[in-house]
Amino acid sequence: MTPITEVEGRRLTLSNLDKVLHPATGTTKGELLHYYATVGPVILPHLRDRPVSFLRYPDGPGGQLFFTKNPPPGTPAWVTTTPVPRSDAPRARQVVVDGLAPLVWAANLVVEFHTPQWRAASPGVADRLVLDLDPGAPATVVECCRVALHLRERLAADGLEAFAKTSGSKGLHLLVPIVPTPSERVSAYAKQLAVAAEAELPRLVVHRMARALRPGKVFVDHSQNAAAKTTATPYTLRARTLPTASAPVTWEEVAACAETPVPDSGALVFSMGDIAPRLELYGELLEPLFDAERAGDVP
Template structure:
């Protein structure tokens, strides 16, 4: 069933609102749309100038999914778009027409497509749609078999110490799945500078504690260790946005944390204390505001590598 709704002056056609997209918790498309509309004030500042890659699950999280980068062709005329050079993974095209989620109706439109996850790069476009140098550094902490978010918290603590020593001002969030992600606002010399710095940092942590940390991707190396994935700084790659839903059975959210919560995990707090669903996240935002406040933090120059 299709129906037309009006959101902030925009007409939008929505459909199948009662369709269950997360069967394990009975979470429907209507609830997905409602969450993205309500979380918009803190989500939009983190994605508004970043071309969006959608992960769409039209049959729900138990069905088939697909990534969609060249998504502007589906969009209403009021959704902003930008033409950017195609990354190497998109064969047969020199450019992609990508969406910029800039307003609440844009989020409602994408949620209606069952775009459960929103992924963005670590760079923005300017007013003319031209890609700028990366303005964020990200280190994705992915626990291997036999490890979990507690081990990630230990590595995040060490990363924070090193980033602060290098003059950076890091923030941290859950991935919404198993791990943590540490970010810092930066200025850099060239497009590859963040990757060089992040790789060197991951290699140094591995050198210090090879029994706990790994910087290489091979699965055979990862049991009992935390992967410090530095490769997300490649300008062709994207990372799940803060406050994005994840296509996991419990409808969890990639949620900004206080560093005190990371320390609590290191001190024995229940790992479930950092697994958040939509209602939890909305309550946290009402209480704490945007904990992923990179715009208000020191934007430091990355050390030369």
Template structure:
């Protein structure tokens, strides 16, 4: 029998299930601990989710088992969860439209955590109050190291990108992916041209630095850092700041200080678990504040 617990989250009643279920077998981290993490991190996480159509990766049997992406809000989604219906060009299920959830409050976040939605992914644009898609407000570079390169090499490329962006009057904010790489986020108010700009800069980095590639082909990537500029396609999403990742440890996509990026000499320096991130936020606040407005 499925264990059920009724709880009040702010002004909503939720039914939570299987709270003792281990979702990270390597550490014994349970669904209750996943929900606790997302509840405690919500003050800094929610500003980065508001207005952004949600895609989640759900792991009903734990981080080491099968998962599925979910864009469409589940049929049993409570009526108080905000949803927006948007075109779905190229949908793998041949749907013309998808009804996306938008995480705007703690009850919605807890609802999804209870679905074992370990990973939260969102696009670089938001919808208006009426559900109309807005131009991108963020540009992202996804830095992926090809072995034997590591996140240490990604840090080196991030510093180069930071300088190039600053020359163009743009500030940048680094975070770990929570896996082996990292991302660089750039607040953007220059209209819909994020993809073209990111592609041009990635190609320039490739021309200037032999340890960089802007080409997705696997054969081009060993020993190099791949600058994935394509995440700026409006149809794509990137893991949200402060989202858990499905790894042996409950690692988190963690905002960084530039001093940490510049000083990184070992990949282990930039591995942060849920408890680490809660301590970091208590000490530093939200390092991504300019991106959560």
């Protein structure tokens, strides 16, 4: 019998709750849904008002993965959608997850949540800058932390405040609250930061995506500031072997990781079970992103 639950007055049909999505840990779909219900208060502010793209992995990370921006077939009428500018689809719409019921509905599809740096009311006008630090083996998150500290100082010199989170995969994301600014301008500034970081740390940083350039270095991916691009939303689970989450981290944790003498791919890895204790210990580390007084001007 398919379970039916009520969330915020909406009746939701949940499916395959006992299905194991992560064989390495025995994590079931029911546990994934429980995670999202638990972190709803902190993930929803990052989803609300932004068109959401889904990376779906209904059979777990070892099965088929597919990325979709369109509302999935069978999307309930009560799930909010918003028009989005797309050259390939002039009337395109995307889902906006604006409450706990839509969050649980989407989580039942087994998805990663990805969002742009702009809000639905102002397409292409970013209120966040993002830098995705992606290590090329044998480099790990340790090298990413060293680059993150460098970029934090560089941003601070321009009057911008950076906050860090794990990608939930191999690297780190730096998020910067900014005064609403056209995405093209933010993209240009982010590229300048990446190019300057490579010039200042040539043995550690690369700003170009070419795989041949990346072994042993950290790719500072500035491209996700483009209006058409998205980034893994804070607190989303990732389609990885382990049920890891994109988790906010303190700068003290980043600094401690950076001091690790050897590469360590296991550093700063947080599973879904780690997030509730971290929230109890640290609170919402990314809350300043929503404080207009903390937003800086892009040079």
